[in-house]
Amino acid sequence: MAMALLSPLLPTFSSSSPNLSQKVHRPLLPKKRSSLSLTRCTGNGAGKVGSASVEEKLEGKKEESIPLESEEKLPLESPDSNGAAVKAVVPTFNDPRWIGGTWDLKQFEKDGKTDWDAVIDAEVRRRKWLEDNPEASNNEEPVIFDTSIIPWWPWVKRFHLPEAELLNGRAAMIGFFMAYFVDSLTGIGLVDQMGNFFCKTLLLIAVAGVLLIRRNEDIDTLKKLIEETTFYDKQWQATWQEDETPSVSKKE
Amino acid sequence: MAAHLHLSSPFSTGLPLKSPRRPRRIPSRSSLPAPVSARSASRPLRAAVIGGGPAGASAAEALAGGGVETYLIERSPAGSKPCGGAIPLCMLDEFSIPAHLVDRRVTGMRILSPSNLAVDFSRSFRPGEHIPMLRREVLDAFLRSRAQSRGAHLLPGLFTSLEPPSSLSSGEPYLIHYTSSPAPGTLAGTPSTLAVDVVVGADGANSRVARSVSAGTYSSAIAFQERIRLPPEKMAHYEDLAEIYVGSDVSPDFYGWVFPKCDHVAVGTGTVMSKPEIKKYQAGIRARVWSKIAGGEVIKVEAHPIPEHPRPRRVVGRVALVGDAAGYVTKCSGEGIYFAAKSGRMCGEAIARIWNDNSKDVVTEEELKREYLRKWDREYLWMFRFLDLLQRVFYGSNAAKEALVELCGDEYVQRMTFESYLYKRMAVGDWRKDLGLVWRTVGSLAKAGIMGKEVERLRTLAEC
Numbered sequence: 062m063a064m065a066l067l068s069p070l071l072p073t074f075s076s077s078s079p080n081l082s083q084k085v086h087r088p089l090l091p092k093k094r095s096s097l098s099l100t101r102c103t104g105n106g107a108g109k110v111g112s113a114s115v116e117e118k119l120e121g122k123k124e125e126s127i128p129l130e131s132e133e134k135l136p137l138e139s140p141d142s143n144g145a146a147v148k149a150v151v152p153t154f155n156d157p158r159w160i161g162g163t164w165d166l167k168q169f170e171k172d173g174k175t176d177w178d179a180v181i182d183a184e185v186r187r188r189k190w191l192e193d194n195p196e197a198s199n200n201e202e203p204v205i206f207d208t209s210i211i212p213w214w215p216w217v218k219r220f221h222l223p224e225a226e227l228l229n230g231r232a233a234m235i236g237f238f239m240a241y242f243v244d245s246l247t248g249i250g251l252v253d254q255m256g257n258f259f260c261k262t263l264l265l266i267a268v269a270g271v272l273l274i275r276r277n278e279d280i281d282t283l284k285k286l287i288e289e290t291t292f293y294d295k296q297w298q299a300t301w302q303e304d305e306t307p308s309v310s311k312k313e
Numbered sequence: 314m315a316a317h318l319h320l321s322s323p324f325s326t327g328l329p330l331k332s333p334r335r336p337r338r339i340p341s342r343s344s345l346p347a348p349v350s351a352r353s354a355s356r357p358l359r360a361a362v363i364g365g366g367p368a369g370a371s372a373a374e375a376l377a378g379g380g381v382e383t384y385l386i387e388r389s390p391a392g393s394k395p396c397g398g399a400i401p402l403c404m405l406d407e408f409s410i411p412a413h414l415v416d417r418r419v420t421g422m423r424i425l426s427p428s429n430l431a432v433d434f435s436r437s438f439r440p441g442e443h444i445p446m447l448r449r450e451v452l453d454a455f456l457r458s459r460a461q462s463r464g465a466h467l468l469p470g471l472f473t474s475l476e477p478p479s480s481l482s483s484g485e486p487y488l489i490h491y492t493s494s495p496a497p498g499t500l501a502g503t504p505s506t507l508a509v510d511v512v513v514g515a516d517g518a519n520s521r522v523a524r525s526v527s528a529g530t531y532s533s534a535i536a537f538q539e540r541i542r543l544p545p546e547k548m549a550h551y552e553d554l555a556e557i558y559v560g561s562d563v564s565p566d567f568y569g570w571v572f573p574k575c576d577h578v579a580v581g582t583g584t585v586m587s588k589p590e591i592k593k594y595q596a597g598i599r600a601r602v603w604s605k606i607a608g609g610e611v612i613k614v615e616a617h618p619i620p621e622h623p624r625p626r627r628v629v630g631r632v633a634l635v636g637d638a639a640g641y642v643t644k645c646s647g648e649g650i651y652f653a654a655k656s657g658r659m660c661g662e663a664i665a666r667i668w669n670d671n672s673k674d675v676v677t678e679e680e681l682k683r684e685y686l687r688k689w690d691r692e693y694l695w696m697f698r699f700l701d702l703l704q705r706v707f708y709g710s711n712a713a714k715e716a717l718v719e720l721c722g723d724e725y726v727q728r729m730t731f732e733s734y735l736y737k738r739m740a741v742g743d744w745r746k747d748l749g750l751v752w753r754t755v756g757s758l759a760k761a762g763i764m765g766k767e768v769e770r771l772r773t774l775a776e777c
Contacts, residue, residue, distance in 0.1 A: 185767040188428050192711060192768065195562035196429060197603040200550065204429040207719050208760040219763050265748065269755060286705060293644075293701045297694060299529075299625040300686060 154190050158183060163206040177215035184208075224275065232271045239263055357382045358668045358676070361489050361509040362465075362661075363472045363522050364388075366449075367650055368636025369515030370456035371408070371657035373465040376513070379665020383465040384507060385457065386472050386491055396449045396617075396650070397572050397579065399555070402735040404651050405445060408658075414451050416575040418443040420553045425601070426718035427560030427711045434557075437727040442735060444555070448575060449650075456654070469494035470502065475512065475525040481630045484675045487512050511664055511676055512632040515657055518618040520638035528632075529625030531640045533618040534567065535588045536647070537595050538581030540574065540613040541606055550605060551578050559714040562597040566708050567647065569598035571605070577612060583647060585621055619647060628681045635660045641693075645700040645708070651737060652693065660685045695739065706758075712765025716757040725750055 158168045164183060169176050184206065198204075208216075217225065240251050243260060254260040274280055358381045362373045365387030373385040399419070404410065420443045422435040461467050470493035478485030486508035495502045514522030518533055543551070556571040563569035569582035582598045584591060599606070623640035627633070635641070636653030643652070663684035667676050707717040720726050725746050732740035742750075 181764070181767070185764055185771065188711070188715075188764060189768040189771050191428050192561065195427070195560065195597060195600060197601055198425050198429045198431065198558075199604040201604075203431050206428075207430050207722070208715075208757070208764070209719065211760075213756075216760055216763060265751070269751075272755060272759070289705060290698070290702055293622060294698060296531075296622040296625070297690065297697070300623070300627045301682075 152194055153196055154187055154194075156183065156187070159187065162202050162204045163210070177211050178218070180211055181215060181219065228271055228275065232268065235267050235271065236264070239267060358511065358664070359486070359509040360384070360511040360513060360664060361386060361487075361507060362513045362515055362657075363489075364514070364516035364520075364636075364638070365457050365467070366453055366515060366517065366636060366653060367456055368638070368653035368657035369513070370453065370460045371654040372513045372515055372635055372661040373460035373657075374456070374463050375658045375661025376665055377460060377463040377465040379662065379669065381511075381661075381665050381668060383460075384468055384509065385460060385465050386468045386470055386489070386507075387457070388471045389469075389494070397570065397647075398446050398448055398452075398574065398650075399444050399572065399648075400447065400452075400650050401648075401737055402442060402445065403737050404654065408456070408654055410447075410452070410455070414455055415445040415447050416451075417446040417553060417573050419446055419555045419573065420444075422555050422557070424557045424559070424718055424721050426715045427562070428715060430715070430718055432718050432722040434721050434727060435731075437724055437731060442731065443553075444735070446555075446573060452650075468507075470505065472516065472521055473504075475522060475632070477526070477630060477632075481678070482675065484510070486510055487631065510631065513657070513660055513664075514632060514634040514638045515636050515653075517637045518620055520634065522632060523624055523634055523638055526626075526629040526632045528627070528629055528634060531624050532585065532621045534583050534585040534621055534647075535591050535616060536581060536583040536619050537591045537616045538579050538614075539595070539599075539611050540577050540579050540615070541609040542577040542612050543606060543609040547605060547608065548576075548578070556602070558598060558601050559708070559717065560597075560601070561711050562594075563601060564594050564597075566704075568708075569594070569601065571598075571602055578606070578609075580606060581615075583619065591616070619649070628678055628686055630678055631676055631681070633660050633664070633681050633685055641697075643697055643700045645704040646734070648734075655693075656689060659689055663688070696733070696737075710765060712761040712768075713758065715764070716754075716761035719757045719761070720754060723750070723753060 158165050164180055166175050166180070169179050169183075171179075240254060243254060243263070244250060249257060249260070273283065360376050360381050361384045362369045362376065363386050365373075365385055369385060369387065373383050376383040398416075400410075405412070405415070420435060420438060421433065422444070423431050424434050425431045457467065468491070470491040472489065472491045474490045476488040476490065478487060487510070489507040489509060489512065491505055491507070492502040493505045512522065514520055514526075514528075516522055520528075523529075551571065551573040553573070555573065558569040558571075564582045564584045566586045567583040570580070572579045580598060580602060582591070582594045584594060587594075620637055620640035620642050621644075624634060624638075627639045635656040637649060639656060641652040641656050642649035663681065664676060667680045667684055671680075707713050721730075725742070729740045729742055729750075732738075
C-alpha cells in the first residue's frame with residue numbers, strides 16, 4: 062500500500078541516481094549507531110574531524126581513507142590534492158599582448174584603429190588555454206578584461222553575415238506585420254505604438270524571439286529548458302498529486 | 314548569491330538533559346498500553362520532532378510555544394556539519410539570534426569567472442548590510458536550548474523507526490522507536506518508544522522519517538569542504554571577504570567557494586552531475602585559490618549530500634517533513650539554513666494553530682497540507698523556481714559562467730540580488746531597469762556564447 066502511494070514523480074532527471082547514494086550509505090548505518098559514544102567534538106569548529114561529520118559523509122568509506130584527516134600542511138609551492146591528478150608545476154598563460162590583467166589594446170592597433178576582431182581572437186585563445194590549464198587567481202594581478210571593453214559592432218560581425226541578413230529580414234517582416242496587426246486590431250497608428258508600453262513589450266519579445274530562435278534546433282533547446290523547468294515545478298507539485306484521492310491515504 | 318551548504322540534521326548540544334518530565338516510554342511492543350485517543354480534554358497534543366538542526370529546533374520552539382507537548386529527538390552531541398554557515402541578514406531579527414553568535418560579518422563578496430575575471434559582488438551593500446557567518450554547532454545549540462526554554466523536551470537519541478497507527482482517522486498515536494543516547498560511561502543506548510500524535514521530520518538529507526513513511530526520494534548533490542587554517546597574513550585577505558569561483562575546473566554545475574569561518578577558511582565545492590569526481594573538483598578549487606591558501610593547514614574535511622529538489626511527498630498522514638528532509642535547499646546558491654528554520658517554524662505554528670482552532674479530535678493530513686504546505690509554497694515557490702531557472706541558464710557552460718560574472722558586476726543586478734537574498738522578499742524593481750537588465754543579460758550571454766563557440770571551434774581544429 063505504501064508503495065502504491067508513492068508519487069509517480071520520483072526523481073529521474075539527475076544523472077546520478079539517488080538509489081546509488083542510498084546503497085553507499087546503507088552499509089554505514091550500523092556504524093553510525095556504534096559510533097554514538099564517540100561523538101563529541103571540540104565544539105569550536107576547529108577541532109579534528111569528529112566522527113559525527115565523518116559518518117554523515119555520503120561516500121564515507123572513500124573519505125576515511127584520505128590522509129587529510131590527520132592534520133596536513135599545504136605545501137607552499139604547488140597545489141596537490143589527495144592523489145587527484147594536478148600538475149606539479151602550474152603553467153601560466155603568457156602572451157606579450159596580455160599586460161596587467163587585460164589586453165594591451167595599443168598592440169592591436171591597425172591603421173590607427175583597434176583591431177577588435179584580433180582582440181576577440183586573442184581572448185578566445187586565452188579562454189581555451191585557461192579551460193585546459195585552470196590558473197590560480199591571485200590578488201597581485203587581478204584580471205580586469207571583460208567583453209564589455211569590446212564595442213558591440215565587432216560582435217555583430219561575428220555572426221555570419223548571411224545569418225545577420227536572415228535575422229534582419231525576419232525582424233523587419235515580423236515588425237511590419239505586428240505593427241500592421243496591432244494597427245488593424247486597435248486602431249493605434251505606428252507612431253503612437255512607439256509610445257505604448259504594450260507595443261514596446263511586443264517589440265522586445267519579437268527581438269528576443271528572433272535572436273533566440275535562429276534555427277529549428279534552437280526551438281528544441283528552448284523546449285528542453287522549458288521542460289526541465291516545468292519538471293522542477295512538477296517535483297514541487299508532486300506532494301499535491303494525491304489530493305485527488307485523499308481517501309486512499311487516510312484509509313491505510 | 315550566498316553560501317550555503319547547510320543541511321539540517323540531528324546534532325545536539327551535549328547539554329545536560331533538562332526535561333522536567335519524563336516522556337511516556339514504552340519498554341517493548343508487547344506491553345503496549347491501550348491506544349489513547351489523540352484528543353482528550355485533559356491532555357495536550359503530543360508532537361515529536363526528529364532532528365535538532367535549525368529546522369527541528371525551530372519547529373520544536375513553535376510547537377512548544379503553541380502549547381503542544383513537544384519532544385525533540387536528536388542523535389548526537391555537538392558536531393559541526395559541512396556548512397557554509399552564511400545566513401541572510403533578516404534571519405537575525407526574525408529568529409532573534411543574538412549578535413554574539415555571529416563569528417564574522419562578511420561585507421565583501423567576490424565572484425571569479427573561469428577566466429579569473431574578479432567582480433566585487435558586494436559593492437551595492439548599504440551601510441550596515443552584511444552577510445552574517447556563524448558556526449552551525451553554535452547556532453543549532455542556541456536554537457535547541459531556546460526550544461527547551463519554551464518547554465520542549467530534549468531527548469538525545471537515535472531515531473530508528475516510525476510505526477504508523479493502523480488507522481489514521483481514529484486518532485491512534487504514532488509510535489516512535491529510538492535508541493536513547495547512552496549515559497556517560499556506558500556503551501549501549503536503551504531502546505525506547507514514544508507515542509505521539511504528530512511527527513515532524515527534520516532529520517536532514519538522509520531522512521529516516523521520510524523513508525519510514527515512504528515519502529519518496531530526491532536526487533542529491535554532494536558538497537565537499539576542507540577547513541583550512543591559514544597563516545595570519547593570508548587570513549587577513551579573508552577577514553570579511555567570501556569568494557565564489559565558477560568554472561568547469563571547479564564544478565560542472567555548481568560553484569566552488571572560500572568562506573571565512575571563525576578562525577579559518579572553508580574551501581569547498583559541490584556537484585550533482587559528477588559526484589564520483591568530487592575529488593577532482595576539490596583539487597580544482599584548491600588550484601584556483603592556490604596563491605591565497607598556500608601554507609595553510611587542513612584541519613577538517615567534510616562531505617555532505619544536499620537535496621536537489623523537494624521530496625515527492627512532504628506531508629504523509631500526520632507526518633510533516635521540514636528543512637532538508639523535505640528538500641528545501643535552493644538551486645543556484647545552495648542556501649538552506651534559513652529555509653530550514655523557516656519551514657520548521659511554519660510547520661510548528663501550523664500544527665499548533667490547527668490544534669487550537671480545531672473542534673475535532675485529530676489533526677489530519679489535509680489540515681497539515683492546507684496550513685503548512687500551501688502557505689509555504691505560496692511564500693517561497695517562486696523563489697525556488699527562479700533560482701532553478703538561473704542555475705539552468707548560467708551554470709550550464711563556461712561561456713554562460715563568464716556571462717554570469719559579467720552580469721554580477723552590474724549595480725542593478727547586485728542590488729536586486731542582495732535585496733532578495735538578505736531580506737528574503739521579492740525585490741520589486743523598476744520595470745524599465747528590468748527591461749534594461751534583460752537586454753544586458755541577452756547581450757552578455759550572446760557575447761559569451763560567441764566566445765564559447767569559437768573556443769569549441771579551436772578545439773575541433775586542434776583535434777583534426
